[in-house]
Amino acid sequence: MSKTKPAETPLMQQHKAIKAKYPDAVLLFRVGDFYETFGPDAIIASQVLGITLTRRNNGGASDSELAGFPHHALDTYLHKLVKAGYRVAICDQLEDPKTVKGIVKRGVTEMVTPGTATNDKLLDFNSNNFLAAVHIQNDRYGLSFLDISTGEFLIAEGDREYADKLLMGFKPAEVIFQRHHQRRFKEEFGSRFYTYTLDEWIFSRQYAEESLLKHFDTHSLKGFGIEGSDQGVVAAGAILHYLKETEHPNLQHITSIQHLVQTDHLWMDRFTIRNLELIHKSSEG
Structure with missing residues (x-):
């Protein structure tokens, strides 16, 4: 008897939908006070940024790679990713989590590429x-x-x-x-x-x-x-x-x-x- 694949969590379903719109960018996904990366993006982030790569069961057929950093460190890590030649999609929380029941609405607020950078850093x-x-x-x-x-x-x-x-x-x-x-x-x-x-x-x-x-x-x-x-x-x-x-x-x-x-x-x-x-x-x- 085959095992039933665990269903994806609402958070990972949301991440998957947003990532599908930006397949060639590293997606920085805001979760609370952190920007998280998942799967291949997490591997890239870990290698380029020197941050810890872990595996976590986020719902789905298998565990997923995970790497994140505090939101206040965005400028520092964004600089490293762009200078390394990566396109970066910054996905923020568009609602106050305290006022929302269930999943928080998220969306990409900025795409940063080597030629479109405006951040002073x-x-x-x-x-x-x-x-x-x-x-x-x-x-x-x-x-x-x-x-x-x-x-x-x-x-x-x-x-x-x-x-x-x-x-x-x-x-x-x-x-x-x-x-x-x-x-x-x-x-x-x-x-x-x-x-x-x-x-x-x-x-x-x-x-x-x-x-x-x-x-x-x-x-x-x-x-x-x-x-x-x-x-x-x-x-x-x-x-x-x-x-x-x-x-x-x-x-x-x-x-x-x-x-x-x-x-x-x-x-x-x-x-x-x-x-x-x-x-x-x-x-x-």
């Missing part, structure tokens, strides 16, 4: 933390760069050599591009970047323009001087989509977008000047 104040998008269309490359912490938003367009030059110069913390171009991207730009791929439909001119118009609350992109860079606009639209997908709704500080003109030195000079200004300010203070 995750950033280096001596350099930008750019998220880049690359749109490949035949032999043309549209690029967009956004530093979500400062609001700097840029687009460019050119051939493969120019795209490589920009990626080398900006050194983005994360690059997003079309999923079906994974092999081509690796062949042309190598494996030196943290990358994430998105569905093809996201990289459409119409969708990108609609996203940009909505974000900037305007009826035309002409005032930004970017309407002639179709591939760059598509890349910028992909960035806005990605920010929405990763639970970053507060983007009011991103108030403009600039077009990088394809010259040999102009884009380099801009960042050289900016760095010199930072050095000058630090010497004064």
